[in-house]
Amino acid sequence: MGSLSSSLSIAVQSLNAATGGLQVTNNNIANANTPGYSRQVAILQEAAPTNDGNLSVGNGVVLEGFQSVRDELVQTQIQQETQSQSGANAQLASLQQIQPTFTTSTQDIGTQMSALFSSISSLSTTPGSSSARQGVLTAGQNLVTAFNTASNSLTAQQAGLNSQVTQDVSQINQLTKQIAALNPQIAGLKASGQDGGTLQDQQNQLVLSLSALTSVSVIKTDDGDTLTTGNGTPLVVGSKPFTLQTATASDGMTHVLDQNGTDVTATLTGGDLGGTIQMRDQTIPGLLGQLDTLANQFGNAFNSVQKGGYDQNGALGQSFFTLPPAPPATVPPAVDPYPGAAANIGMFISDPASIAASSDSSAGGNGNLANFSAVQTAPLKSGQTPIDAYSSLVYQVGSLASNANAESKATTSSLLQLNDQLNSVSGVSIDQESTNLITYQTAYEAAARVVSTIQSLFTITMSMGTAAAE
Amino acid sequence: MRVTNMVPDAQYAMQQSQQALSAALQQVSTGLRVNQPSDDPAASANLVVSLAASANVDQYTSNVSSVLPQMQTADSAISSIVTSLNSAITSGTEGANGTESTTNRQSIATQVQGLLSNVIAQANTSFQGVYLFGGSASSAPPFVPASSTYTSTQASVIPPLSATQLTAGTVTTVSDASTGKSYSVTVLPGQNITVGDLVNDINAASPAVLSAGTTAKINATGQLEIDTNSSAAGIAVTSNDPVLGTMNATPGTEVANAYAYVGTGNANTVQVGDSMKVATGVAGDQLLTSGANVISSLNGLITALQSGTAAQISTATTAVSTALNYVSQQRVSLDSTIGQLNSQESYLGQETVTLTTQQTALVGVSLATAATNLSQAELNNSAVLAASAKVLPQTLLDYLK
Numbered sequence: 001m002g003s004l005s006s007s008l009s010i011a012v013q014s015l016n017a018a019t020g021g022l023q024v025t026n027n028n029i030a031n032a033n034t035p036g037y038s039r040q041v042a043i044l045q046e047a048a049p050t051n052d053g054n055l056s057v058g059n060g061v062v063l064e065g066f067q068s069v070r071d072e073l074v075q076t077q078i079q080q081e082t083q084s085q086s087g088a089n090a091q092l093a094s095l096q097q098i099q100p101t102f103t104t105s106t107q108d109i110g111t112q113m114s115a116l117f118s119s120i121s122s123l124s125t126t127p128g129s130s131s132a133r134q135g136v137l138t139a140g141q142n143l144v145t146a147f148n149t150a151s152n153s154l155t156a157q158q159a160g161l162n163s164q165v166t167q168d169v170s171q172i173n174q175l176t177k178q179i180a181a182l183n184p185q186i187a188g189l190k191a192s193g194q195d196g197g198t199l200q201d202q203q204n205q206l207v208l209s210l211s212a213l214t215s216v217s218v219i220k221t222d223d224g225d226t227l228t229t230g231n232g233t234p235l236v237v238g239s240k241p242f243t244l245q246t247a248t249a250s251d252g253m254t255h256v257l258d259q260n261g262t263d264v265t266a267t268l269t270g271g272d273l274g275g276t277i278q279m280r281d282q283t284i285p286g287l288l289g290q291l292d293t294l295a296n297q298f299g300n301a302f303n304s305v306q307k308g309g310y311d312q313n314g315a316l317g318q319s320f321f322t323l324p325p326a327p328p329a330t331v332p333p334a335v336d337p338y339p340g341a342a343a344n345i346g347m348f349i350s351d352p353a354s355i356a357a358s359s360d361s362s363a364g365g366n367g368n369l370a371n372f373s374a375v376q377t378a379p380l381k382s383g384q385t386p387i388d389a390y391s392s393l394v395y396q397v398g399s400l401a402s403n404a405n406a407e408s409k410a411t412t413s414s415l416l417q418l419n420d421q422l423n424s425v426s427g428v429s430i431d432q433e434s435t436n437l438i439t440y441q442t443a444y445e446a447a448a449r450v451v452s453t454i455q456s457l458f459t460i461t462m463s464m465g466t467a468a469a470e
Numbered sequence: 471m472r473v474t475n476m477v478p479d480a481q482y483a484m485q486q487s488q489q490a491l492s493a494a495l496q497q498v499s500t501g502l503r504v505n506q507p508s509d510d511p512a513a514s515a516n517l518v519v520s521l522a523a524s525a526n527v528d529q530y531t532s533n534v535s536s537v538l539p540q541m542q543t544a545d546s547a548i549s550s551i552v553t554s555l556n557s558a559i560t561s562g563t564e565g566a567n568g569t570e571s572t573t574n575r576q577s578i579a580t581q582v583q584g585l586l587s588n589v590i591a592q593a594n595t596s597f598q599g600v601y602l603f604g605g606s607a608s609s610a611p612p613f614v615p616a617s618s619t620y621t622s623t624q625a626s627v628i629p630p631l632s633a634t635q636l637t638a639g640t641v642t643t644v645s646d647a648s649t650g651k652s653y654s655v656t657v658l659p660g661q662n663i664t665v666g667d668l669v670n671d672i673n674a675a676s677p678a679v680l681s682a683g684t685t686a687k688i689n690a691t692g693q694l695e696i697d698t699n700s701s702a703a704g705i706a707v708t709s710n711d712p713v714l715g716t717m718n719a720t721p722g723t724e725v726a727n728a729y730a731y732v733g734t735g736n737a738n739t740v741q742v743g744d745s746m747k748v749a750t751g752v753a754g755d756q757l758l759t760s761g762a763n764v765i766s767s768l769n770g771l772i773t774a775l776q777s778g779t780a781a782q783i784s785t786a787t788t789a790v791s792t793a794l795n796y797v798s799q800q801r802v803s804l805d806s807t808i809g810q811l812n813s814q815e816s817y818l819g820q821e822t823v824t825l826t827t828q829q830t831a832l833v834g835v836s837l838a839t840a841a842t843n844l845s846q847a848e849l850n851n852s853a854v855l856a857a858s859a860k861v862l863p864q865t866l867l868d869y870l871k
Binding site for chain 1: 471472473474475478479482505506507508509510511512514515516517518519521522525526528529530532533536537540598599600601604605606607608609610638639640641656659710733734736738739740741744747750865866867870
């Protein structure tokens, strides 16, 4: 049989449970806007019943503890999507700075190339005119400047990306240190059967920040999260962080080394670091290679025409452009077979009379100018005409930037959806917490009413008979 | 799905519609749909090619404008030559009249000499520094008074100049006023030709190309000397070889009424279309010496008037008539080129319009489309903002008292 005191203890448990509920609601409301916070719920359970003969009487409620609500799968997807987004953003930012160089303007290579051909065509109408000859030299110089500028803008971008690598690696090391430090604490809580709670939220948030820098695989172990890069280079095992190092390699670029000093640069993908390395080591050298090839082949085509004609003094033509010597060809072909060609192309001749306009050594001849003009329509060694070669370079820059932009947009929108999904599980709803507040408030008021009722019953019981006796 | 917080979605929607608004605004302000390669990589690449084509068309148009006045000047020069030849024929006919006195014939001969000078002056016409009848040698007068003897500036007795090698790439030309032909020696790179070889070559060219009796030698002072050995045959010699230096006519050896052509046989050509080139003049030898020789026909008439019989004058006049017909024929081809240039000019105008239209289609946007896009983007943006303003402040707390 139940007693008043057992009822009172049930009421006390109710008050406890309601207080616990209020506390967790309070905490949820407080952290509604904290990044990475997973809402918590109070775990309430019925207390074991008391059996008295045939009667089984409930013994109230027990507050078992607090539990964070999580969805590990969505969390992992968000990490992966963040890697893609940061990688795309890193490439996009860099490509957006490269793009203006290859955008049609008054100074881009295509315009200057056309201007050079126009100046030559113009000279053909007055082959002896020194102002028309000067016009060709000026146009040649402008084209040289356009090549130099384009090459400089690519190498400057590459240098900027190179210093970004060092910054990214130092951030990665800081994050892995913090993540490793949290591992034993979370493992301790879990070993004692508790939820990782706040610490787990913090760690997830740190892993997410790490994902923004490079691709990370997470393996859950009893010692906490083990982290490796996408390619398996360890970053965190238990409480031990594995720091990455940087070193300047023979190519003048900063390379990333693992704990053992092995170069892992090429294996790093995803995240800001992956995107930066992709731009620095693949995309920009590829573009630079094409630019150098164009500068070299165009320059050589012009030089050989110039050497086949006669200048205004009737002497055989010299080179038109200066070009750095090409290194011997390699198998397979190098990404940039003519390194430094666009950066170092210059004007060889400076005297207007040196333009080899004549094909028969007569001073006013213009026969060789037609050969200069033919460079415009004849395929270079690469198989493309100069303007086609440049236009495909423009296409590539545009399509790289446009792809990076599309990927950035796609990942942003898919991250939004994934976050919505995660929030639908782990997010704090103010409305929901408000109703919970009412629920627990009501529960508390009711339990308190039970206590006061029992108290009055106790009073009645205590004064039983006394009043009647008097 | 449990919805907890609409702020990120609202922010994303606002960001998207603001980006669209900014893109629409840029389209209206620049009139371009493609402002950087990533906006449309294929269109940007095509634009590069199309702009190069445009630059060519612009240049062709400008070439037509430069060449047309050259051609017109050449045409009027030929027209003036034709007039002179007609006058010469009239004078010749007058001189052939058996009743004319010797004195009158002498004075007619003087008139014809004046006409010859005018023909030469016209043949040496230049337009803005370009000599129109010099062929590719367009920067110097193509017809020069001929002399019977030329010597080189450079000289060497020991070692003899004949042993000296000529410079690669140089050309030495002997132009003969009587035959109307010229003999050139061009030293190709890698060829070993000495001044002595040059002397032998020139000697071998007489009498096939150069007047009979023309000889070259190294004279007593060690100079290269070229001599026609005739007071009637004149030559002009040019060389750009520093080994010889400038070739100079020996003073006092000028041949009266003889002019040598020092231009080249190939006229300069100028591109006025992707596959259209026009010659910018007529090579002077083709016009005046190589066909029916205009200069020697006039020269012949002068000689006949000065010392010939009526029959000889008549024959010489006939020769001038033949020369006149020949020059008139040359003028026809020049006039047809002028006609071609005029029609090419209007074709290029159309081409410019076509290319501009193509470029607008590639990267441009019509104002109407841009304005519509802008107002649509504005509408969209205000809708997103209005919706956000309505939805975001809604909480249960508003209704709890």
